[in-house]
Amino acid sequence: MVTPGRILVAERDPELLELVVPVLRLAGHRVTAARDGLQALGLWRNQPFDLVVLGMVLPRLTGLEVLHELRADAERTQSAVIMLSSLGTREEVRTAVLAGADEVLATPFTVQVLRTRVEELLAERALVGAST
Incomplete structure (x- = not known):
């Protein structure tokens, strides 16, 4: 286990949030939940996260807008990011x-x-961190 x-x-x-959060907590992770993109970005800026799970469609800031902000922060780009897509089209995945x-x-x-x-991405992150 990682x-x-x-x-x-x-x-x-809310149903998806109520599924994902307990599943990750039961796996032993420390999980913080946000219901919109602006709240997620504020939480991310105030504390370190190893992994971020973002819905594509979020109120106030979309998941892609949050992702752009996460990746623009040169000091904290190490967080792994999983996007959740209700469409799952090739174009959306590519974007x-x-x-x-x-x-x-x-x-x-x-x-x-x-x-x-989640386990694979955390393990990859741990390997990268150990080699730097």
Whole structure:
């Protein structure tokens, strides 16, 4: 198992948020939830997160707008980012990856897929951190 991570989850759909947050907490991670992009960005700026899970469509700032801000911060670009997409189209996936997302998961997804990708990205991040 990977060392528990500090994870920020931003999602407008309360049902999806209520699924993702407990699943990640049960896996041992410290999870903070946000219901809109502006809140997510404020939380991210005030504390370190190892991984950020962003819905594509968020109130006040979209997931892509938040992602651009995360990647523009030269001192804190190390956070892994998973985007959640209700469309999952090639163009949407391509846009998110080009903007700096490490992964795009189309909804609906299984809990196991989410846990696996979170663990893999945290493990990759730990390896990169250990080699620098």
